Structure formats: structure tokens, C-alpha cells
Amino acid sequence: MTAWLSTYKWRSYLQNDVMAGLTVGVMIIPQSMSYAKLAGLPVEFGLYSSLMPLYAYAMFGSSRQLGVGPVAIVSLLLATGLAHTLENEGVTPENTGEEEYQAIYTTLAMQTSVLVGLVYVLMGLLRLGFVTIFLSHAVVSGFTSGAAIIIGLSQLKYFFGYSIPNVKTLQGILMYLFKDIEQFNWTTFLLGMSCVGTLLGLKKLATKYPKLKWTRAAGPLLVTVVSIVLQATIDMEARGIPIVGHIPAGLPSFTGSVIFPVSNTGIINVVISIAIVGFMESIAIAKKLAHVHGYELDSSQELAGLASGLFGGYPVTGSFSRSAVNNDSGAHSGLSAIITATMVLVTLVCLTGVFESLALATLAAIVISGVVSLVDYSEAIYLWRVHKFDFSVWMCAFLGTLFLGVEMGLGLSVGISLLLVIFESAYPHTAVLGRLPGTHHYRNIKQYPNAERYDGTVLIRVDAPIYFANTQHVKEKIQKYYERAEEKLHEEHRRHSESNNNDESDENNNVIRSSEVQRVQFVVLELSPVSHIDTSALHTLHEIKALFCDDNVQLCLANPNPRVMQRLVHSGFADEIGSDHIFVALHDAVHYCLNHMDNVEIEKHLSQMSLNKLNEQNNDVDYGMPSSTEHSNGDLGLNV
Structure with missing residues (x-):
């Protein structure tokens, strides 16, 4: 923080930072609630994860435009990993009851958050930010594209109006979606698709007309306000459209007493996967923004800046969409993140009652619209045209994530990257x-x-x-x-x-x-x-x-x-x-x-x-040679 404070131009930068912070705040409140649902947590945990981590990153992070907070891929990794860990131990909602299961799950989520933060701090102190170079762009793009499709499909249950088991493979999600298709709720589906259409339309509008770029950030707030107004006027819940429900008001408490000791070692795999993916997503956008604005980015310091989780949040990282909005809004420093976190604080203290009327289909629409841009099909086309081998790598990571699940897909992606490093090293040109x-x-x-x-x-x-x-x-x-x-x-x-046999002249000799x-x-x-x-x-x-x-x-x-x-x-x-x-x-x-x-x-x-x-x-001179027998014993030829 001292780096940008020492050169901060208050008259020039302050207004832009405040506007950027407010803009991202409008965007992050509904997004963080949506991603908390994706992570399998109550919506308030998304708001908790958008509070203290943003203050921490403003102080310790070296990027001045990076928008930190809950993101879709990390939320999916958390949900997939913790559900799998608990299932292996025989802990399911059917065995323990829904409330007890949610309590155990929430505790593991907070423990995972703290452990991920500790891993980031440790890697930062050891200057291990260079490990990101071992994941090729093709591998990261393939994994992200596959995970984005899984994320989007996992939210369709809120559109269809009935629940499905927590499966994270393409074939599993599609099987359960069509298995209970007779429970399809057209009103929920209509609301959700309307919200998705509105959000994607506003994004397209902001891309096509730069003067209207503010519509990109305003989209989540717009559909949220409309959804709340509809609930207040026509009572959507009575018409079969589920809403968020009760959100506890107030700031998160210190959860250090809940975090330790960590008795379930099965979450180590979850911690490692989130640490790898979270840092990769964060550093990619942070490096680009640092290059645009002409300042140095310390990737190892980024690791320390992402540490959070002692105040009721789950793992966070840098967000592509919110970072882009923050940059486009004119952010110059971490002050914009402080403004955003302050907006979340005000929401937790005063406005939780308002968001209780928000439809779950609207939250799902925000998630789906956010991950659509992560399906990087243009990269696949480019790789096919330029480098067939990299295209094969992209497809392996993409299909592995789709059909084997996000965790297996991540493991496969990392394995492919390491194999590529070994291959290129062992077989130089x-x-x-x-x-x-x-x-x-x-x-x-x-x-x-x-x-x-x-x-x-x-x-x-x-x-x-x-x-x-x-x-x-x-x-x-x-x-x-x-x-x-x-x-x-x-x-x-x-x-x-x-x-040339028998055809050589003296000149040629x-x-x-x-x-x-x-x-x-x-x-x-x-x-x-x-x-x-x-x-x-x-x-x-x-x-x-x-x-x-x-x-x-x-x-x-x-x-x-x-x-x-x-x-x-x-x-x-x-x-x-x-x-x-x-x-x-x-x-x-x-x-x-x-x-x-x-x-x-x-x-x-x-x-x-x-x-x-x-x-x-010798052939022309008569040396008076003896007989052939005597000549064979002489040394005339050798002397000559």
C-alpha cells in the first residue's frame, strides 16, 4: 500500500478511484451471493468473502486494479472438493441431516480458506510465484473452458425449478436434469432466461458502444432490482419461484476458534487445487493490467496479498470481469478496493433484508452470464490453425474437465503441463x-x-x-x-x-x-x-x-x-x-x-x-633387373 500512497495524486486520482469502487461494489454484491450458492454455502458467505479480503489486498497486493473476491471456478472447486471429501467419509445430508451437514460443510469451507491463505503467504515468502510458468496457456484455457461449461450447467437446476444431486461431470448433470424433467417449472425458467438475456445483451452493448460501457457493471444490479421488485409486487415465491430467504445481518465474526485444529486432512487436495487455479486466474489479469499502466508486479507478493479467511469467508482470488470493470472505470490504486469493501460492509449492516427477496434463478443467471466469456472457443480455433499439438493439449484439458470432473480435469491439466515441460527439456531442438x-x-x-x-x-x-x-x-x-x-x-x-572409371585425364589429376x-x-x-x-x-x-x-x-x-x-x-x-x-x-x-x-x-x-x-x-628404364624370383626379395620399389 505504501508503494501507491507515496505517489498518489489525490486531486487527479481520488474521484476516479471512488467511482470505480462504487461501480465494482454494485457488481460484486449480487455476484458474491451467486458464487456463494455455487460453492454450496449460504449467500451471506459471499458477502463475507467480499469484505475483509478486499481490505487485506488493498494493503498487501501489488496490483492496483485487480478486483479480488469470490469467483466461479474457485467456488466450483470448493463445492466439488468438499462434497467429494465428505462423501468419502460417509457424511451426507441423508446420514447426518441437512442442518448438521451444512454446519460441517461450512466449517470445512472456512478451514480451506485459511489453509489456502497460509499456502499463499508461504509461497510468497519463499518467492515461489514462478511456479505459474509451468501451466501452459493451452492447458489453462482448456481447463477454464471445461469448468465454465460445468459451472453453467450446474446452475440450470435453479432455472428448471427442481434440485439435482451434487455431481460435477457433464454426463452426470445432464442425466439428472432429464431424469426429473416432469418437474420442470416454466415460470422459473422464463425468469432465469430473461435475466441471462438481459445480462448478455448489456455486455454486448457495452462492447459495441464504448460510451455505454457502464451497462456492463450495471447489469447484475439491474436484474437484482427487478427481481426484488417483482417479489414485492407479485410474490414470486407463492408462484413457485424460490427466493434467497433469510440473510443474517451484521458483520462477520472472527472465526479463528472454529478454524483450528484441522481434523479432516482430506481437504489438502482441495487446498492445493484452489491455490493453483486461484493464483493462475489472479496473476494472469494482474500482469496484463500492470503492463497497461506501466508499473511492476511482484507475483510473489500477490500470493501474500490473497491471504484471507479468518472472518467467515471462503477462498477468493482475482476476478476477470470485476478487474476489467475496475480498470475501465478509471481505478488508479487499491483505494477503489477499499471503497468496494465499504459498500459490502454497509450492505451487511443495513441492506440484508432487501436481498432476502432475490430469486435464486436471478443469482443463477448472474453466474451463467459471468462464465459464458470463460468458454474460450476462439483459442481452440486459433490453436488448431497454428499449432495442432497445442490444440490436442487444449482438448485433453477441456474434455478431461468435462467428463472426469473439475478436480480430475485440473489434475490432468497440471499433469499435461509437467509432461510438456519434461518433453521440451529432454528433447531440445x-x-x-x-x-x-x-x-x-x-x-x-x-x-x-x-x-x-x-x-x-x-x-x-x-x-x-x-x-x-x-x-x-x-x-x-x-x-x-x-x-x-x-x-x-x-x-x-x-x-x-x-x-569416372577409366575416364580421367592428366589435367583432371x-x-x-x-x-x-x-x-x-x-x-x-x-x-x-x-x-x-x-x-x-x-x-x-x-x-x-x-x-x-x-x-x-x-x-x-x-x-x-x-x-x-x-x-x-x-x-x-x-x-x-x-x-x-x-x-x-x-x-x-x-x-x-x-x-x-x-x-x-x-x-x-x-x-x-x-x-x-x-x-x-621405372617402366621406361632398363635397370638390368634380375629374375622375378630375385626381384621379389629386393627393396628397389621401397627405396624408390
Whole structure:
């Protein structure tokens, strides 16, 4: 908080912050009540979760526009996880009674909230905000899209007018919805669909006409007011439309005595899943807003700023919709969050009686309209067009969440992300290089097929750090490129020999041809992209050198960075291959290899020419040779 207070421009910012806070407050009150129902809690817990956490985040969070509070995905994760935990222990409404079950469930929800807060604080102190990079965008988008559909379908029971069991899979929800379809209540359905249509229409209007962007925030308040007015005038409850009912007035009490001890360890999985998803959702929008407004965001401090739960709330995180409204309304600092929390406080003290007349179908409509934008089908289309593998990852996360449930879908999504990290790390990109004609630049021959290559020399680039996870792959790739080059040389030499057999003039014998290079003599590793090597990599380099030595092939290195070079020197590998085989630039290495091969071939060629001429002279001169038997024992040929 001191960061933005020290630079706060009261005359310029205060009015905007107050207006933004009031706007988000109008939006968060009905939303938080809706999400509390989604989480399986009484509506007042949504208001409790929108009070103290907002004050806490204004003081400790580093984002100045992030709208913190209850969100749909975290609410669904909480409902799914706690219901599953209690079911495994045989605690159901049928066994314990509805009131006792709700009391146990509420206690677990508050315990989960505190544990999630503790996890956030611990991760913040340990600077573990970087863990978010291990969830790819495709995985997060697929999981969020699947969860959004489950959230929307789970609210249809308030539209249809009858309850269904607490199942969180697509097939389970649809089965129970159609199983009791004869209980369908058309009046509830009509009210709910009218509210959804109004909310989506206002969102569309705000998107199409920027001057009317205030309608986006006003939508939830509008349908809430209309629903309350209808209940007051025509008594919807008497016509079969359920309403919220009693909401306790007053501020939440300190619940520390209820939180500890945590006897049910089954909620640990729920805590972990909420911590991962909650932080991912929060940090995504917070980073974008920080970039737009030009200030630094400390992702580890965000973890500490999200800690809450000792005042009757359930787990909260940053909301995409409320953050967007807060930003569009001109928020400059955490003061807007303080204004929003104060509005919730006034509601809890003075206005709970008003919201008791709110129809449950209206709350369900607010949830559905909020999660429609989370179904990211445009991302799936983009991935299909650009990267089929990422599209497959998106589909796995999406379908896993739909058909296996949110918790299993989250586990599958995290598993896929970790597998991708391992795969990309264990199988780095490698390339054979060639020289672009007329330049000193060397590029991948697959990308530039016209790049020049040199017989007898293989240029290889490894585009990643080399360490224990990928050393085997790197070794296999280097051997593969070497063997391919050898095979190509042998094939070219064979074809050349067949086509020129018995057809070589003396003039041709004075020219060194590329076909005379019959084997690979140099393998050059371009190390400029290699930022790090470990001891496993050093052992692998020793093995590669030993294999090449057996084939009389020289290993050369080009452009190792200082860190890599230090490891090469300390390990003795630099001395092993010789300092004359380590080059500053790849072009220098190529020059060395070509000059060395030229000198060797010239010497071999001149020696062969000398022997040929001497043999011709020997054939023309009569040395008075003895008989063939005596000649076979002489050393004349060797002396010549």
C-alpha cells in the first residue's frame, strides 16, 4: 500500500478511484451471493468473502486494479472438493441431516480458506510465484473452458425449478436434469432466461458502444432490482419461484476458534487445487493490467496479498470481469478496493433484508452470464490453425474437465503441463548448419535448403542448455548427423567412381575434387545457444570425443559462453580437445577445418602424382633387373 500512497495524486486520482469502487461494489454484491450458492454455502458467505479480503489486498497486493473476491471456478472447486471429501467419509445430508451437514460443510469451507491463505503467504515468502510458468496457456484455457461449461450447467437446476444431486461431470448433470424433467417449472425458467438475456445483451452493448460501457457493471444490479421488485409486487415465491430467504445481518465474526485444529486432512487436495487455479486466474489479469499502466508486479507478493479467511469467508482470488470493470472505470490504486469493501460492509449492516427477496434463478443467471466469456472457443480455433499439438493439449484439458470432473480435469491439466515441460527439456531442438551464400552466417539447412555445406565437415547447433535430462538425446542427435554425413559422402564417392572409371585425364589429376573427401574429418558444435552445461553434459562430451577419436574424427567447439567455457576448462575437456580446436566464431572453425583438409589432400595428391611419375620412369628404364624370383626379395620399389 505504501508503494501507491507515496505517489498518489489525490486531486487527479481520488474521484476516479471512488467511482470505480462504487461501480465494482454494485457488481460484486449480487455476484458474491451467486458464487456463494455455487460453492454450496449460504449467500451471506459471499458477502463475507467480499469484505475483509478486499481490505487485506488493498494493503498487501501489488496490483492496483485487480478486483479480488469470490469467483466461479474457485467456488466450483470448493463445492466439488468438499462434497467429494465428505462423501468419502460417509457424511451426507441423508446420514447426518441437512442442518448438521451444512454446519460441517461450512466449517470445512472456512478451514480451506485459511489453509489456502497460509499456502499463499508461504509461497510468497519463499518467492515461489514462478511456479505459474509451468501451466501452459493451452492447458489453462482448456481447463477454464471445461469448468465454465460445468459451472453453467450446474446452475440450470435453479432455472428448471427442481434440485439435482451434487455431481460435477457433464454426463452426470445432464442425466439428472432429464431424469426429473416432469418437474420442470416454466415460470422459473422464463425468469432465469430473461435475466441471462438481459445480462448478455448489456455486455454486448457495452462492447459495441464504448460510451455505454457502464451497462456492463450495471447489469447484475439491474436484474437484482427487478427481481426484488417483482417479489414485492407479485410474490414470486407463492408462484413457485424460490427466493434467497433469510440473510443474517451484521458483520462477520472472527472465526479463528472454529478454524483450528484441522481434523479432516482430506481437504489438502482441495487446498492445493484452489491455490493453483486461484493464483493462475489472479496473476494472469494482474500482469496484463500492470503492463497497461506501466508499473511492476511482484507475483510473489500477490500470493501474500490473497491471504484471507479468518472472518467467515471462503477462498477468493482475482476476478476477470470485476478487474476489467475496475480498470475501465478509471481505478488508479487499491483505494477503489477499499471503497468496494465499504459498500459490502454497509450492505451487511443495513441492506440484508432487501436481498432476502432475490430469486435464486436471478443469482443463477448472474453466474451463467459471468462464465459464458470463460468458454474460450476462439483459442481452440486459433490453436488448431497454428499449432495442432497445442490444440490436442487444449482438448485433453477441456474434455478431461468435462467428463472426469473439475478436480480430475485440473489434475490432468497440471499433469499435461509437467509432461510438456519434461518433453521440451529432454528433447531440445538441434540442427545441422550451412553457410548462407555470400555471407558469414550459418543457418539451419532445413530452413535454408540453399545453404552451403562442406564435405568432410559437419556443423551442429544445440538450441538449449545441455544437462542430465537431455544429454542422451543430444548425443544421439550428434551421432545421427555424423552418420548421415558419412553415408552421403560414401554414396557420392561411389557414384563418382563409377561415372569416372577409366575416364580421367592428366589435367583432371591435377585438380583436387570434393569427391576425394571420402569421410567426415571434423564435427563442429556451435555452442552459442547453450547457456549452461552440467557434469552429465561434460561426461557426454567426453564420450562423444572418444567415439570420434576411434573414427579419426576431430571434435571442435565454437563460441561457448564464459560460463560454459569455465566448466570446460575446470573439467579438463578444453585441454583434452586442445585449445586450437575451440573457436570464437563458427566461421573461424569452418576455415580451420577446410584449410586443414586442403593441406592434407594436397599432400596426398602430390605424393600420388610423384609416385605415378616415378613408376612411369621405372617402366621406361632398363635397370638390368634380375629374375622375378630375385626381384621379389629386393627393396628397389621401397627405396624408390
